[in-house]
Amino acid sequence: MSARRIGVVGGGTMGAGIAAECLRAGLGVRVVGSGPASAERARGRVMALLDRAHTKGRIDDAQRADAERRAEFGADPDALADRDFVIEAVPEERETKLRLFTALAKTVEDPAVVLASTTSSLSITDLGNATSRPGDVIGLHFFNPVPTMPLVEVIRSTHTTDQTARRAESLVTEALGKKIVRAEDRSGFVVNALLIPYLMAAVRMCESGVATAEDIDRGMTLGCGHPLGPLAVLDLIGLDVIADVARSMESGTGDARHAVPPLLDRLIEEGRLGRKTGHGFHRYDTARAS
Numbered sequence: 001m002s003a004r005r006i007g008v009v010g011g012g013t014m015g016a017g018i019a020a021e022c023l024r025a026g027l028g029v030r031v032v033g034s035g036p037a038s039a040e041r042a043r044g045r046v047m048a049l050l051d052r053a054h055t056k057g058r059i060d061d062a063q064r065a066d067a068e069r070r071a072e073f074g075a076d077p078d079a080l081a082d083r084d085f086v087i088e089a090v091p092e093e094r095e096t097k098l099r100l101f102t103a104l105a106k107t108v109e110d111p112a113v114v115l116a117s118t119t120s121s122l123s124i125t126d127l128g129n130a131t132s133r134p135g136d137v138i139g140l141h142f143f144n145p146v147p148t149m150p151l152v153e154v155i156r157s158t159h160t161t162d163q164t165a166r167r168a169e170s171l172v173t174e175a176l177g178k179k180i181v182r183a184e185d186r187s188g189f190v191v192n193a194l195l196i197p198y199l200m201a202a203v204r205m206c207e208s209g210v211a212t213a214e215d216i217d218r219g220m221t222l223g224c225g226h227p228l229g230p231l232a233v234l235d236l237i238g239l240d241v242i243a244d245v246a247r248s249m250e251s252g253t254g255d256a257r258h259a260v261p262p263l264l265d266r267l268i269e270e271g272r273l274g275r276k277t278g279h280g281f282h283r284y285d286t287a288r289a290s
């Protein structure tokens with residue numbers, strides 16, 4: 001049975017993107033925020049993403065109106081009891097996610113319901129063990145921005161059942177039309193395990209004065225054919241977001257290649273978070289509110 005009623009916990013960058021994609025795919029979506037104000041902000045984000053999909057011709061007038069009818073927003077986690085697939089997208093804080101998974105497993109009593117996490121760096125086994133039903137827990141690591149990025153990493157813990165994996169992969173590939181890679185439950189999975197050491201090395205290179213930020217990025221775009229240089233990637237994703245993931249990976253692996261260089265912390269303290277603030281390693285003309 002494929003999932004029709006999706007619950008999304010946390011309607012920030014990722015939760016809103018996932019909710020909008022599920023709505024575009026014709027599914028029913030209930031987004032639960034940390035309070036009424038957070039739920040209203042989530043509504044604003046999801047509606048803006050649906051508007052963009054409409055403007056770009058990915059959905060027509062009738063589909064836009066229908067998607068809005070299928071969207072619900074609130075602050076009561078108990079309202080997720082009737083969902084047949086729940087995706088957690090709250091901030092990358094281990095204790096917050098553990099508490100949430102313990103509570104979710106009690107709220108959503110039906111054992112056929114998948115409980116998925118969007119974590120970038122935390123252990124899916126750990127999250128599963130916080131519940132009474134670790135077989136139903138799986139990692140679905142979407143990429144930002146969700147509507148345009150085609151990849152989702154699927155992470156099974158040692159407890160995740162075949163049925164859970166099948167249902168999760170079916171939602172991602174058949175309903176949402178994304179591509180998957182399957183990864184072991186190791187910190188950073190595939191993409192961040194390769195990306196974070198590379199980005200931190202680029203920051204250290206800039207910090208030590210080997211080359212300017214512009215030349216480091218030109219080295220990788222013109223010399224390696226990458227569409228963006230590493231410091232431009234940091235600006236795109238957000239320096240604060242990457243620093244949180246790097247710290248979480250460093251504490252999970254003890255690997256010094258994930259350590260956050262002082263330059264990155266200094267830029268974050270100065271409010272230079274990348275494109276979203278108009279300035280990171282590079283300057284941008286238009287800043288958007290974060």
Ligand SMILES: NC(=O)c1ccc[n+]([C@@H]2O[C@H](COP(=O)([O-])OP(=O)(O)OC[C@H]3O[C@@H](n4cnc5c(N)ncnc54)[C@H](O)[C@@H]3O)[C@@H](O)[C@H]2O)c1
Nearest residue numbers: 010011012013014033034038089090091092118119120144
């Ligand atoms: N931002 C990215 O580029 C990116 C990419 C891949 C994965 N992720 C992962 O996705 C997850 C969410 O990240 P994000 O960037 O969307 O964060 P975010 O800060 O943009 O959004 C988190 C949302 O969760 C809400 N929230 C906090 N506690 C809550 C609770 N107890 N119940 C319900 N809602 C709650 C907040 O109000 C906020 O709206 C993280 O695990 C992150 O590592 C992020």
